[in-house]
Amino acid sequence: MNIIVCAKQVVDASEIKIDSSSNKPILEGIPKKISDIDKNALEEAIKIKEKHNGKITVVTVGSADAKERIKELLAMGADEGVLIPYPDKYDYHIVSTLLAEAIKKIGEYDIILCGEASTDLFSGQIGPKIAGLLDISQITYAQSVNAEKDKVTAERNMGEKSVTSESSYPVLITVTKEINEPRLPSLMQILGAANKPINEWDIESLVVGLEPKIKTVELKGVSMDRKNIVFENNLDDSVGKLVDNLAKDGVLG
Amino acid sequence: MVLVYSDNKKLTFELLSKGSELAKDLGKKSTALIIGKNDDLLANEYISYGADNVFVAESDIDSFKAEEYAEILEKVINETGKDTILIGSNKNGKELASRLAGKLNAGCIVDCTNIYLKDNKITTERVVYSGNAISVEQFNSKPRILTISSKVFEPLKKDANRKGEIVKKKIETGKSSSKILKIKEAVTEDVNVEDADIIVSCGRGFKNKGDIKLANELADVLKGRTIGCSRPIAADLKWMSEDHWIGLSGHKVKPKLYIATGISGQIQHIAGMRDSGVIVAINKDPDALIFKSADYGIVGDLYEVLPKLTSAIKDKMS
Numbered sequence: 125m126n127i128i129v130c131a132k133q134v135v136d137a138s139e140i141k142i143d144s145s146s147n148k149p150i151l152e153g154i155p156k157k158i159s160d161i162d163k164n165a166l167e168e169a170i171k172i173k174e175k176h177n178g179k180i181t182v183v184t185v186g187s188a189d190a191k192e193r194i195k196e197l198l199a200m201g202a203d204e205g206v207l208i209p210y211p212d213k214y215d216y217h218i219v220s221t222l223l224a225e226a227i228k229k230i231g232e233y234d235i236i237l238c239g240e241a242s243t244d245l246f247s248g249q250i251g252p253k254i255a256g257l258l259d260i261s262q263i264t265y266a267q268s269v270n271a272e273k274d275k276v277t278a279e280r281n282m283g284e285k286s287v288t289s290e291s292s293y294p295v296l297i298t299v300t301k302e303i304n305e306p307r308l309p310s311l312m313q314i315l316g317a318a319n320k321p322i323n324e325w326d327i328e329s330l331v332v333g334l335e336p337k338i339k340t341v342e343l344k345g346v347s348m349d350r351k352n353i354v355f356e357n358n359l360d361d362s363v364g365k366l367v368d369n370l371a372k373d374g375v376l377g
Numbered sequence: 378m379v380l381v382y383s384d385n386k387k388l389t390f391e392l393l394s395k396g397s398e399l400a401k402d403l404g405k406k407s408t409a410l411i412i413g414k415n416d417d418l419l420a421n422e423y424i425s426y427g428a429d430n431v432f433v434a435e436s437d438i439d440s441f442k443a444e445e446y447a448e449i450l451e452k453v454i455n456e457t458g459k460d461t462i463l464i465g466s467n468k469n470g471k472e473l474a475s476r477l478a479g480k481l482n483a484g485c486i487v488d489c490t491n492i493y494l495k496d497n498k499i500t501t502e503r504v505v506y507s508g509n510a511i512s513v514e515q516f517n518s519k520p521r522i523l524t525i526s527s528k529v530f531e532p533l534k535k536d537a538n539r540k541g542e543i544v545k546k547k548i549e550t551g552k553s554s555s556k557i558l559k560i561k562e563a564v565t566e567d568v569n570v571e572d573a574d575i576i577v578s579c580g581r582g583f584k585n586k587g588d589i590k591l592a593n594e595l596a597d598v599l600k601g602r603t604i605g606c607s608r609p610i611a612a613d614l615k616w617m618s619e620d621h622w623i624g625l626s627g628h629k630v631k632p633k634l635y636i637a638t639g640i641s642g643q644i645q646h647i648a649g650m651r652d653s654g655v656i657v658a659i660n661k662d663p664d665a666l667i668f669k670s671a672d673y674g675i676v677g678d679l680y681e682v683l684p685k686l687t688s689a690i691k692d693k694m695s
């Protein structure tokens with residue numbers, strides 16, 4: 125079974141501060157990590173490989189430091205990494221087209237796994253968009269997956285209902301956070317990952333003349349100011365003070 | 378030139394309100410799309426809610442599959458020459474819009490919270506970085522695909538005198554290689570956290586499903602009360618139905634009072650409640666992140682705090 129996992133390097137949104145003078149989010153110097161759900165996607169790939177053998181390739185469109193993130197994924201259990209640099213001009217269309225072209229270049233694949241959405245921009249469009257570009261079937265919001273030899277079934281969390289779908293290969297699957305608990309690599313695995321290949325492909329080798337369809341005009345910060353009054357001593361006292369404050373604020377109905 | 382589609386009727390009304398406004402600004406017409414069986418009643422309802430006309434793509438597909446629906450939309454777009462496609466941003470709508478964008482090589486913006494013309498370009502706003510920022514994005518190509526969640530735009534007033542044309546056409550699709558084996562409707566409790574005035578919200582700090590009654594008792598003494606929860610309570614533990622789920626991937630709420638109990642305050646939860654009036658946090662960990670997003674906090678065991686708080690509020694209000 126050949127499995128491709130698309131994994132994005134994101135800034136840790138919980139570390140973002142808003143610059144009060146410019147009202148812009150400060151994105152420089154924020155710790156980066158693999159988008160949380162992409163680790164669930166890789167974990168699922170590893171489980172499928174444990175059952176059917178095969179190869180797992182991780183593909184990332186990202187800046188040079190994403191190489192470190194790919195190493196983490198190789199340590200977890202991916203076999204090979206592909207890093208495509210961020211182009212100068214970018215949008216969802218460019219990122220998804222680069223991923224689709226990289227997948228075509230890898231050539232052999234049965235399952236492509238993506239996260240339901242990234243933790244920074246959270247559009248959730250890249251997975252289904254890749255499926256549309258490759259014209260293969262898609263199973264989104266999978267909360268459990270059962271891969272068999274020639275088909276896969278998945279239970280999809282659709283909010284007010286759960287839908288069980290089946291597809292032959294190849295198929296693109298997007299997974300939710302609930303599907304599994306991503307493993308932590310052992311020290312041996314971390315050391316072993318150093319020997320696994322990371323291929324850096326330039327954009328021109330994949331596609332030429334790609335233009336963005338959408339332009340980000342502006343990024344406006346949204347700050348949240350709260351009183352942050354915390355009561356921590358005597359409980360009866362704390363409760364009393366809280367209720368007085370709530371009454372004073374006029375929110376008790 | 379503006380095509381509007383959602384499998385949810387109410388959401389379609391809301392999209393039609395924005396869709397017909399955009400069409401007017403661009404000097405064009407808006408069309409509502411119905412997929413499936415011909416339904417004159419529904420078509421006329423769409424017209425009365427602002428559609429200039431309605432296109433019925435007749436098909437005998439019985440349940441939603443993104444592959445087949447995207448093919449239908451592609452054919453309708455080719456047939457009608459529409460270049461601005463508004464799709465309802467529920468789970469079906471999002472995967473449909475994104476797949477369609479792939480098929481058409483088109484730009485797509487998901488979950489727009491505002492749409493307007495600027496320099497004669499369709500410009501959108503959407504929330505990014507878990508609520509820390511709003512990204513203003515602009516299309517510089519066609520077709521343009523946009524998705525919009527429920528309650529972003531108000532529907533127009535219904536006007537039964539509006540006239541419009543209804544076009545019907547049979548649309549054939551290929552068979553997709555995926556199939557639906559089973560659909561299980563979840564039990565929902567029909568709560569509407571989005572419209573609630575006061576929300577008591579529960580997180581993993583609760584040890585058992587039965588203990589949620591402590592939150593219920595507090596909610597009961599507060600008027601306009603509703604119970605909400607964090608993602609793990611709904612999605613992992615399934616102690617509450619999804620209509621209680623608050624956060625980035627759940628419902629966005631803005632009650633005048635939000636009481637978070639046993640919730641750690643991860644940014645994805647905050648994304649759903651950051652517009653609340655007053656935020657109260659109850660957590661036994663003094664370093665819990667939730668206190669940074671709260672107006673008032675009590676450090677303590679919710680099993681002790683909740684009963685005391687319930688009786689104190691009862692006293693205060695009587």
Ligand SMILES: Cc1cc2nc3c(=O)[nH]c(=O)nc-3n(C[C@H](O)[C@H](O)[C@H](O)COP(=O)(O)OP(=O)(O)OC[C@H]3O[C@@H](n4cnc5c(N)ncnc54)[C@H](O)[C@@H]3O)c2cc1C
Nearest residue numbers: 130131132185210214216238239241242245247248249250
């Ligand atoms: C403020 C801002 C700054 C941006 N900066 C850049 C930039 O510097 N360079 C640039 O090219 N784009 C940039 N973009 C565009 C944006 O990063 C891409 O469109 C993004 O990769 C896809 O959107 P998303 O994060 O919403 O993905 P989603 O659709 O939410 O992601 C779903 C899944 O798709 C896969 N996936 C998504 N993105 C990638 C990826 N890059 N690599 C591998 N797998 C992926 C993952 O499996 C992920 O879980 C920026 C956008 C904005 C608004």
Ligand SMILES: Cc1cc2nc3c(=O)[nH]c(=O)nc-3n(C[C@H](O)[C@H](O)[C@H](O)COP(=O)(O)OP(=O)(O)OC[C@H]3O[C@@H](n4cnc5c(N)ncnc54)[C@H](O)[C@@H]3O)c2cc1C
Nearest residue numbers: 580581582607608624625626627639640641645646661679
């Ligand atoms: C892409 C993505 C989307 C997400 N979307 C959402 C979303 O929409 N909504 C959401 O909620 N989460 C979402 N999450 C998950 C989020 O990151 C957190 O994991 C989740 O909010 C944690 O839930 P919790 O606070 O209930 O549980 P925990 O983080 O486990 O916190 C439990 C808290 O209870 C406290 N506690 C324990 N016992 C007691 C006691 N006896 N008395 C008082 N306090 C106690 C603990 O100190 C702790 O702070 C998302 C995550 C990702 C990656």
